[in-house]
Amino acid sequence: MKKNLGYFSSLTVLTDRQVDNFNDERALLKGLASHDPHAIELIYRQNYGVIEGFIIKNNGFAEDARDVFQEAMVILFEKAQSDSFELNCLIKTYLFSVSRRIWLKRVQKNKKTYLPEMDILEETIPVEEDLETHLKRNEDLDLMEAAMNKIGEPCKSLLEAFYLQKKSMPEIADQFGYTNADNAKTQKYKCLNRLKKIFFSQYKTEE
Amino acid sequence: MEKQFLTDAAERYYHNEMTPEERVYFEKLRNDNPEADQIVVEHLFFLEQLDRLSRIQKLKQVMNTVEDKLEVEGAIQLKNNKFKAKVIHIWKRYKRTISVAAAAAVVVSVFTASGVSIFSQNKKAALTPLVDRKLNQMEHKLNQMENKLKDVATPPATPFEANFRATGFLLNRNGYIITNAHVANLARNLIVENAKGVQFTAESIYSNALTDIAILKITDSNFKRTSPLPYTFREEDADLAEQIFTLGYPREEIVYNQGYLSALSGYYGDTTSYQIGISVNPGNSGGPVLNKNGEVIGVITSKETNADGVVFAIKAESIYQAVKEIKEREQDTIKIVNDNSLKGHDRVQQIKSLSNFVFKVKGN
Numbered sequence: 411m412k413k414n415l416g417y418f419s420s421l422t423v424l425t426d427r428q429v430d431n432f433n434d435e436r437a438l439l440k441g442l443a444s445h446d447p448h449a450i451e452l453i454y455r456q457n458y459g460v461i462e463g464f465i466i467k468n469n470g471f472a473e474d475a476r477d478v479f480q481e482a483m484v485i486l487f488e489k490a491q492s493d494s495f496e497l498n499c500l501i502k503t504y505l506f507s508v509s510r511r512i513w514l515k516r517v518q519k520n521k522k523t524y525l526p527e528m529d530i531l532e533e534t535i536p537v538e539e540d541l542e543t544h545l546k547r548n549e550d551l552d553l554m555e556a557a558m559n560k561i562g563e564p565c566k567s568l569l570e571a572f573y574l575q576k577k578s579m580p581e582i583a584d585q586f587g588y589t590n591a592d593n594a595k596t597q598k599y600k601c602l603n604r605l606k607k608i609f610f611s612q613y614k615t616e617e
Numbered sequence: 618m619e620k621q622f623l624t625d626a627a628e629r630y631y632h633n634e635m636t637p638e639e640r641v642y643f644e645k646l647r648n649d650n651p652e653a654d655q656i657v658v659e660h661l662f663f664l665e666q667l668d669r670l671s672r673i674q675k676l677k678q679v680m681n682t683v684e685d686k687l688e689v690e691g692a693i694q695l696k697n698n699k700f701k702a703k704v705i706h707i708w709k710r711y712k713r714t715i716s717v718a719a720a721a722a723v724v725v726s727v728f729t730a731s732g733v734s735i736f737s738q739n740k741k742a743a744l745t746p747l748v749d750r751k752l753n754q755m756e757h758k759l760n761q762m763e764n765k766l767k768d769v770a771t772p773p774a775t776p777f778e779a780n781f782r783a784t785g786f787l788l789n790r791n792g793y794i795i796t797n798a799h800v801a802n803l804a805r806n807l808i809v810e811n812a813k814g815v816q817f818t819a820e821s822i823y824s825n826a827l828t829d830i831a832i833l834k835i836t837d838s839n840f841k842r843t844s845p846l847p848y849t850f851r852e853e854d855a856d857l858a859e860q861i862f863t864l865g866y867p868r869e870e871i872v873y874n875q876g877y878l879s880a881l882s883g884y885y886g887d888t889t890s891y892q893i894g895i896s897v898n899p900g901n902s903g904g905p906v907l908n909k910n911g912e913v914i915g916v917i918t919s920k921e922t923n924a925d926g927v928v929f930a931i932k933a934e935s936i937y938q939a940v941k942e943i944k945e946r947e948q949d950t951i952k953i954v955n956d957n958s959l960k961g962h963d964r965v966q967q968i969k970s971l972s973n974f975v976f977k978v979k980g981n
Contacts, residue, residue, distance in 0.1 A: 445672075445675050445676060445679055447679050447682065447683065450676075450679050450680060450683050451683045451686070451687075454680075454683050454684070454687060454693075455687070455692065458687070458692075458693055459692075459693070459802075459826065460799070460802040460803075460826060462693060462826075463798070463802075463826025463827065464799070464826070466827075467826070467827070467829070469885065472693075476684060480677060480680055483676070483680060484673055484676060484677075487672075487673075487676050488669075488673075491672070499780060500780075500805060500981070502802075502803065502804075502805070503780065503781075503803060506803065535780075547669075550666055550669075551666070551669060551670055551673065554666045554667065554669075554670050555670065558670075573664075573667045573668075573671060574667070574670065574671040574674060575671075576671070599621050599624070599625075602624070606659075606660075606663055609663065609666070610659070610663075
């Protein structure tokens with residue numbers, strides 16, 4: 411009887427574990443999509459080392475590895491946040507493929523330290539399309555950041571507090587010393603218009 | 618004023634803060650008034666950009682915190698650590714007589730020293746990695762136990778769905794397999810498959826991203842000790858222009874290729890590897906490079922994409938180094954027998970005997 415139980419329980423453990431594995435990846439992506447520090451830490455623990463190794467082996471420094479990995483994470487993050495998202499491979503494979511492409515692109519771009527491309531002999535998954543989309547969208551993001559840096563204070567802090575840190579109007583009025591939330595709102599509106607103007611003027615010249 | 622009203626409305630619309638009636642009214646307004654709609658569309662796009670910036674900035678904040686934590690733990694390298702590359706560079710320059718093991722020791726010790734000096738006020742930082750490693754060992758043992766349970770419990774029915782394929786070869790007859798770290802690190806689950814198409818589950822017990830050597834252990838209960846290995850491992854450097862050959866799995870079928878040793882150093886002067894002239898393809902990674910006497914001199918690792926036939930192989934010394942490190946960690950003792958039965962035979966005979974010891978490595 412006891413033996414049977416033992417056998418049975420080991421079977422259960424196994425099935426549980428398989429389900430876990432499956433859920434793990436999904437749960438991790440879900441966590442990533444919602445900025446969950448635990449999920450993000452776990453993804454780092456499981457993936458960062460390999461990518462750091464690859465970049466250092468290919469003439470990069472630890473700093474480059476941080477950069478590239480963060481960029482790859484942003485791509486995965488935005489993928490994970492989209493509704494239609496489905497990852498057809500392991501997080502590991504995806505992050506490695508993206509990081510590798512990013513790094514090789516950088517090495518090639520920087521003519522001064524140009525080196526022949528190193529290729530590992532494994533098939534990584536094609537990520538060119540994701541990367542292109544990302545780079546295109548990043549241009550918009552850079553424009554926004556540049557515009558933010560151009561509008562000056564107190565507009566910058568005000569808009570950041572409202573739009574980036576998502577603080578409430580009364581909170582902002584308090585922080586920036588406006589007599590009431592309505593005053594803060596009017597000021598915010600003026601600042602926003604300036605930001606929009608700068609953003610769209612750059613946006614249009616870019617096109 | 619009308620414009621402010623519109624952008625305010627657009628903002629509330631964007632954040633789903635409108636009542637259903639307001640929503641209907643707002644959408645009708647946009648429909649009836651193209652000019653207003655234009656302003657709204659522009660503002661919505663603008664808000665989306667701002668929101669995106671906010672999300673990514675938040676993500677980056679979390680990532681920076683995580684990185685700081687892992688850095689203190691020693692799990693990832695110091696951000697400003699340009700040491701490693703420099704040390705290797707110097708080491709590459711003065712390589713000649715320094716053996717790989719000794720050189721690796723230099724790198725490690727300089728590293729440790731730099732880590733300690735930077736973190737001297739923080740003793741925990743210097744010590745933690747050891748603990749970490751012990752934890753890994755424990756995890757490893759747990760995994761092994763679980764795998765054993767798995768062997769008992771799972772019917773071997775479902776075929777393994779791999780998403781990559783590479784090559785590996787036996788280190789000794791007890792089921793230890795050499796492959797590349799970049800192969801082993803790609804997978805959560807690993808299997809190896811022999812020339813007869815029999816698959817065994819395996820797990821990575823050692824992986825060194827720097828040398829790119831990984832050692833797998835076949836954990837499958839169906840695996841029986843093989844006959845003695847026909848080849849041996851050459852610890853000293855091979856000779857320039859030596860004829861070499863390899864077996865690997867760029868296809869589902871085993872593929873033979875031959876070439877020559879082009880240079881005693883590898884990519885960008887890396888003394889831990891050779892440059893060889895041979896034709897290889899994706900899937901050849903982790904395959905053995907042998908000389909005519911049947912000595913393994915290296916492990917195929919990568920090729921230059923823009924040049925034909927410029928391939929790099931890790932020197933066999935790194936295999937000895939791996940075995941030594943595994944022993945030092947008290948993880949396992951792997952015996953390497955040096956008894957060569959390939960020497961003096963013609964190539965066809967050599968390959969016949971060899972192909973039973975070269976495995977497909979698959980993972981998902």
